[in-house]
Amino acid sequence: MSGGADRTEQARQRILEATYACVARWGLAKTTVEDAAREAGLSRATVYRYFPGGRDELVRSVVMWECMHFFLRLYEEVGDAERLEEVLERGIRFAHQSIVDHEVLQRVLETEPERLLPTLTVESGRIVGVTADFLAPYLLRHGLAPGVDVGEAADFLARMVLSYMSAPGRWDLEDPEQVARLVRSELLAGVVVRSGREGGDPKP
Numbered sequence: 001m002s003g004g005a006d007r008t009e010q011a012r013q014r015i016l017e018a019t020y021a022c023v024a025r026w027g028l029a030k031t032t033v034e035d036a037a038r039e040a041g042l043s044r045a046t047v048y049r050y051f052p053g054g055r056d057e058l059v060r061s062v063v064m065w066e067c068m069h070f071f072l073r074l075y076e077e078v079g080d081a082e083r084l085e086e087v088l089e090r091g092i093r094f095a096h097q098s099i100v101d102h103e104v105l106q107r108v109l110e111t112e113p114e115r116l117l118p119t120l121t122v123e124s125g126r127i128v129g130v131t132a133d134f135l136a137p138y139l140l141r142h143g144l145a146p147g148v149d150v151g152e153a154a155d156f157l158a159r160m161v162l163s164y165m166s167a168p169g170r171w172d173l174e175d176p177e178q179v180a181r182l183v184r185s186e187l188l189a190g191v192v193v194r195s196g197r198e199g200g201d202p203k204p
Contacts, residue, residue: 019062
């Protein structure tokens with residue numbers, strides 16, 4: 001990376017970190033470009049130079065920035081897993097607990113979901129794509145069911161996993177046995193060649 005590009009990335013990172021600190025302190029609605037600039041120790045004009053779309057672009061960028069941090073931690077958690085089932089089981093449990101424990105996210109979801117959810121919806125395509133790309137090699141290694149396309153299977157699993165992370169329904173994602181049954185009976189059934197261990201429905 002050239003010196004100029006490196007300085008640009010450092011400046012963007014500084015602004016994103018400052019914006020996140022403001023959101024943690026005041027929430028999405030009350031965080032302004034001026035707040036982010038003051039927190040970063042930069043001028044308002046400098047913030048606009050890196051985020052010309054102003055406050056809307058800044059909010060979208062900081063949400064995606066935090067999402068990417070979350071996925072980096074998730075990949076570290078499952079990086080040494082060898083089997084597809086293990087990747088999904090460990091990943092779902094870790095992701096669910098991370099969401100539950102994320103104080104800023106929980107506060108924003110409780111107080112101003114109407115501001116956060118549209119941004120997540122807009123960025124969901126990128127999030128699904130990153131997750132699908134990560135899962136595809138595990139699918140190929142495991143072996144796909146006849147007629148299943150790896151790209152379609154990875155996209156399906158990514159969307160389902162992200163859905164269960166935030167809305168587990170009848171499944172207790174803190175229970176390893178229920179997560180294992182979820183993975184085998186609802187996520188992988190019909191997608192991959194059958195392994196020796198079969199899943200089932202959760203206990204009522």
